[in-house]
Structures are given as structure tokens and as C-alpha cells.
Amino acid sequence: MSMPTSRLTVRSAVEEADGVRGLLLADPEGAELPPWEPGAHLEVTLPSGTVRHYSLCGDPAERSTYRIGVLREPAGRGGSEELHTAVGEGTLLGVRGPFNRFPLVPAERYLFVAGGIGITPLLPMIRSLPPGTWTLLYGGRSLASMAYREELSVLPGVTLVPQDTEGLPDLDAVLARQPAGTAVYCCGPEGLLRAVEERWPGPLHTERFGAAPAERPVGEDGFEVELRRSGRTLRVEPGRTLLDAVREVVPGVAYSCEEGWCGTCETKVLAGTPEHHDSVLGEDEKASGTTMMICVGRSCGPRLVLDL
Structure with a gap:
């Protein structure tokens, strides 16, 4: 790990x-x-x-x-x-x-939607694809705030939408023009990601620079966690995060965002069923129960065993 x-x-x-x-x-x-x-x-x-x-x-x-x-x-x-x-x-x-949890998958066509600094992971993607196979819709507060706009402006298929002069991007119109099978990649503020998710029924790939809305409140039930390599068993009380409990025994455990979106605290699960609240793992990965983000994750049962 x-x-x-x-x-x-x-x-x-x-x-x-x-x-x-x-x-x-x-x-x-x-x-x-x-x-x-x-x-x-x-x-x-x-x-x-x-x-x-x-x-x-x-x-x-x-x-x-x-x-x-x-x-x-x-x-x-x-x-x-x-x-x-x-x-x-x-x-x-x-x-x-x-690390790469936002890979470019094979597709006949691509639409890239960027908001502000969300352009950063998309820029290498569009440069790796043949002209004519992709379009980019890039919105920002103003042209002056839109990074790499000069690099992008010389590429075919790029539309820049500065909010101060042109308003918000017309997602309905842009998405309606996309043929079936288009892979849509979106990175930017949470509001933009949710707007695209609500409008696009096809393949959608998103990356967040912040926490996604929580599926439900966490921390309602306490549970035990065994840290196998440390030889300690701890009680995680209601309202307390698993990460906080782990740090008492493993103060150097890696973590960063504490909101379940960066992936730093991903930890191998040796036994038990984790309760996932992150936006890093895919549905198949969550269903397998082999790893979890301990900053927001909890336990579906009374006990978890972690490789820590």
C-alpha cells in the first residue's frame, strides 16, 4: 500500500x-x-x-x-x-x-469539462489524443484566472468560457450534442461535477478536489479495530473517526484531506466489512472490502482488522 x-x-x-x-x-x-x-x-x-x-x-x-x-x-x-x-x-x-485513479480509458470520442484549476489533470489527456477525437469545455471566473489558456487556445476543439464576460457554460447544449458512447471527463468544483452527473447518462469519469456530499451521517455506531501489525485493539466510539483512533497507536500513519477524496490514508482490511464514505474507491473496490479510507470509513460490523 x-x-x-x-x-x-x-x-x-x-x-x-x-x-x-x-x-x-x-x-x-x-x-x-x-x-x-x-x-x-x-x-x-x-x-x-x-x-x-x-x-x-x-x-x-x-x-x-x-x-x-x-x-x-x-x-x-x-x-x-x-x-x-x-x-x-x-x-x-x-x-x-x-498515482493514477483518473485514467484515460479507450473511447471513440471524448468530451472534457474543466472548471478552474480542474484543467490540470485534463491537459495531458487532450494532448495525448488525436485531433478531432475530443472537445474541451473550460470554464473559469475570468480569462486571467484560467491557467494554461494560451497553450489551449491554439488547439482545435477548445472552448473557453470566462464567467465574467460569457456567464456559465451551457452544459445542456454541449452534452446534448455528444454522440452515444462519448466518454465524458470532468474535473472542477463540486457544483460543476454534480451538474454534469445530473445531465449525462453515458460513461462519466470525474475527479474531485474536495469532498463529495456524504451519503449519510457517519459515526453513529462504535466498533472495535484491531491493528494487526501493532498488536493493539482499540475502541472507536460514536462520533470519533477511525483515523483519530489509529493515530493514537500509529502516529505516523499517512493521511491528508481527512474528507475521503485524496486516497492518502488507504489501508488494507484483513477482516471485517468496512463501511465506505469516500469518493476514491470505485463501486467494485468498495464491494470487495479489501481496502478503505480510514479518515471517513467505519465498520459495518462490531470489529475490523487492519494491516497497521
Whole structure:
């Protein structure tokens, strides 16, 4: 379940758009970086120890650097603010990955729908596809806030929709024009994802940069959890998260978002039936019960056994 953390240095840091900072990461010794495919992301540990996830938005064939784009969110939890103000050329960052839970699947045609910084995982996808097989609808607050717009504007099939001059994208019209079998990829704010989910009956692939709406309140029932490798059994009381209980025994357990969307805390389940509340695992993966996100997951029964 785990992957070693490497140390990469920031080779360059530039402003890609209003509020969006682009970083190129490289091995300090110039070594070739692990390969990746469109849709992949990195888990990045900032100098403060904060862990965040960022989509790779460069060229997979470029093995000397990784490119990420980070939106500054002053009202967020501090990761983007640190990356904008305390990280610059020469800064060393801890990196795990690349990971890919948003892969590009084979299809005859594709529609990509991006909202704001949601363009980052989609950019390598459209660059990997032949012209004429895809279209991109990219909305943002204004042209100045839309990262990579200059790269995109020269590509056929791209429609930019700045809200301040053109309003919101007309999803009904765009989706109605799509032929059957079109694979729709969407990344952006929760409202955009829900709007596309409500309108598109065909193959749909989404990636969230925040938590999806909870299926139902969690934490209503207590249960026991055995941490097999640690040799400890704990009681997870109602209203308390499994992650909080685990951290008492395994303080170094990996976690980041605490909302069930980043995948950092994915843990192998050895026994018991997990109750899933994340937006990372697919339905088949949830049904198998072999792993779970311990930040939001709980137990369907009185006891779970985890590989911790």
C-alpha cells in the first residue's frame, strides 16, 4: 500500500494565471523521474509537513521534470498558501507517486469539462489524443484566472468560457450534442461535477478536489479495530473517526484531506466489512472490502482488522 517518499527540488516557479502557481519539480541529482500517464497525481509533503495532492499537467514523455499547477486558496487549510508564499526555486519537497485513479480509458470520442484549476489533470489527456477525437469545455471566473489558456487556445476543439464576460457554460447544449458512447471527463468544483452527473447518462469519469456530499451521517455506531501489525485493539466510539483512533497507536500513519477524496490514508482490511464514505474507491473496490479510507470509513460490523 505504501510507496517510498523521494525528495525533489523546485526547478522553477511561475505564475500560470491569477492565483495559480506552476512548479517544475526535478531530481536534485538530475536522475530520470518515474513514468506516469495522463490523469496521474503526486502526493507532496510541504516544508511544514503538510501533505497535499496535485495533478500532473505536463508531458508524460518529459522524464526530467514533473509539472504541477496550484490554485491559491486563502480560505483553505493552508497548503496552497504555503506553496505560494514559502516554496520557491531550490526548495526540496517530499514526493510520493505518481498515482493514477483518473485514467484515460479507450473511447471513440471524448468530451472534457474543466472548471478552474480542474484543467490540470485534463491537459495531458487532450494532448495525448488525436485531433478531432475530443472537445474541451473550460470554464473559469475570468480569462486571467484560467491557467494554461494560451497553450489551449491554439488547439482545435477548445472552448473557453470566462464567467465574467460569457456567464456559465451551457452544459445542456454541449452534452446534448455528444454522440452515444462519448466518454465524458470532468474535473472542477463540486457544483460543476454534480451538474454534469445530473445531465449525462453515458460513461462519466470525474475527479474531485474536495469532498463529495456524504451519503449519510457517519459515526453513529462504535466498533472495535484491531491493528494487526501493532498488536493493539482499540475502541472507536460514536462520533470519533477511525483515523483519530489509529493515530493514537500509529502516529505516523499517512493521511491528508481527512474528507475521503485524496486516497492518502488507504489501508488494507484483513477482516471485517468496512463501511465506505469516500469518493476514491470505485463501486467494485468498495464491494470487495479489501481496502478503505480510514479518515471517513467505519465498520459495518462490531470489529475490523487492519494491516497497521
